[in-house]
Amino acid sequence: MTLYGVGLGPGEADLVTVRGRRVLEECDVVYSPGRLSRSVALEHVSEERIGDLEFPMTRDEEKLRNAWKAAAAEIAPNAREGDVAFVTLGDPNVYSTFGHLRRTIDAFHPDVDLEIVPGVSAVTAFATALGVEIEAGAGLSLREAAGGASPTGPDRMILFKVTDAPATHAGLVEAGYEVTYGRRLFMEQGETLVTDDPAEIDERDYYTLAYAEKADLEIERATAAFRTDGTDDPSSDGDTASDDAMSSGESIADGGGEPSITGEPSEDGTSFDRDRGVEFRSLPEDSDAEGTLVDLERAEGCEHGDCSEHWY
Numbered sequence: 001m002t003l004y005g006v007g008l009g010p011g012e013a014d015l016v017t018v019r020g021r022r023v024l025e026e027c028d029v030v031y032s033p034g035r036l037s038r039s040v041a042l043e044h045v046s047e048e049r050i051g052d053l054e055f056p057m058t059r060d061e062e063k064l065r066n067a068w069k070a071a072a073a074e075i076a077p078n079a080r081e082g083d084v085a086f087v088t089l090g091d092p093n094v095y096s097t098f099g100h101l102r103r104t105i106d107a108f109h110p111d112v113d114l115e116i117v118p119g120v121s122a123v124t125a126f127a128t129a130l131g132v133e134i135e136a137g138a139g140l141s142l143r144e145a146a147g148g149a150s151p152t153g154p155d156r157m158i159l160f161k162v163t164d165a166p167a168t169h170a171g172l173v174e175a176g177y178e179v180t181y182g183r184r185l186f187m188e189q190g191e192t193l194v195t196d197d198p199a200e201i202d203e204r205d206y207y208t209l210a211y212a213e214k215a216d217l218e219i220e221r222a223t224a225a226f227r228t229d230g231t232d233d234p235s236s237d238g239d240t241a242s243d244d245a246m247s248s249g250e251s252i253a254d255g256g257g258e259p260s261i262t263g264e265p266s267e268d269g270t271s272f273d274r275d276r277g278v279e280f281r282s283l284p285e286d287s288d289a290e291g292t293l294v295d296l297e298r299a300e301g302c303e304h305g306d307c308s309e310h311w312y
Contacts (some may be wrong), residue, residue, distance in 0.1 A: 001081060001084075002079065002114070002115050003075060003085070003086065003112055003113065004027065004084070004085040004086070004115050004116070005096075005101070005116045006087045006117045007020060007087075007089075007092045007096075007116075007118050008020065008037055008041065008088065008090070008119055009040075009119045009120035009125075009186070010121075010122055010187060011189065012186050013040050013188065015125075016040065017117070019117055020119060023083075023085055023117055024044045024045050024085055024087070025044060025045065027045075027049070027082075027084050028049070029082075029084045030050055030051065030085045030087060031053055031071075032051070033086075033097050036187075038050060040087070040188075041087050051075075051084075053071045054067070055067045068100050069104060072105050072108055073108070079109075079113070080111070086101055088119075089119075090121045091119045092117070092118070092119065120186075122158075122160070122185065122209055125185060126182055126209055130180050130182050130185075130211055134156070135221060139156060140156050140157070140158060142157070142158055143157050143158070143159050145159040145210065146163050147164060148167030148168055148171075149168060150167070150168050152177070155213065155214045155217050156212070156213045157213075158210070158211055162209060163204045163206065163208070164204070165198035165210070168210065172210075172212050177212040177214055177215065178196075178215045179196065179210050179213075180195070180211045182208070183201050183205055183208045184207045185207075185209070187207065190207075
């Protein structure tokens, strides 16, 4: 039988993959390492099939190792007799608690079969949430920015674990980056926020990421010729671009981006930054930024040892 590591996606229950949902429905026990992943899993399985695992709120590596050994010891017998799942937000192999369990199972219970069901990760979901296009041929680096760190170098970066946005922002701006922040993107628990003002998210939250792009980065897209430039014949540039592409033998089907979007904010409160292609969403008037749920969930990233201060 098998232990499945199932990625639940960023947090909204309907973003679980078709395969992930099928595995959850068929497994005898679904183990959860925390409240957020548990709440998503409950949208797909009954509560009596949920197996809760406890992990200490500590940075002590020995205590954390003991906790993972205990979790593996509980899961392994059930995985030998039937199918069980261990759920995690995002993807099981990207900044996930499942890596700790997999290594522990391999070390102490090597006879248990393991299979991973990928999930939608914030690495890709951020682009939709922030209105950012990563076109064909572009480079994108994944970095960690916990504790106010400001990694630099690549033209474009996605930064995880932005726990001190003002400090991170200062370093990135000094290095010539424009930065947009996203908090609790595609999550049903807590307040979702997209902003380019670090002061709006100065409160620590494990589920905060940032997109940083060099301010002087020039991006040439084949379909940029379709942009309305105020001339009487907007198709003329497009025709020239097409002719040039045809004469050079190059295809304009790949690597192109979306037309730039201009205009005033729409009725639903969204607006766009034309230069960066970033969509900003207004918060609901009745949003509760200091809600009890946010306070309860904020520490979940550290509660089972999966944060920057803990071991990897």
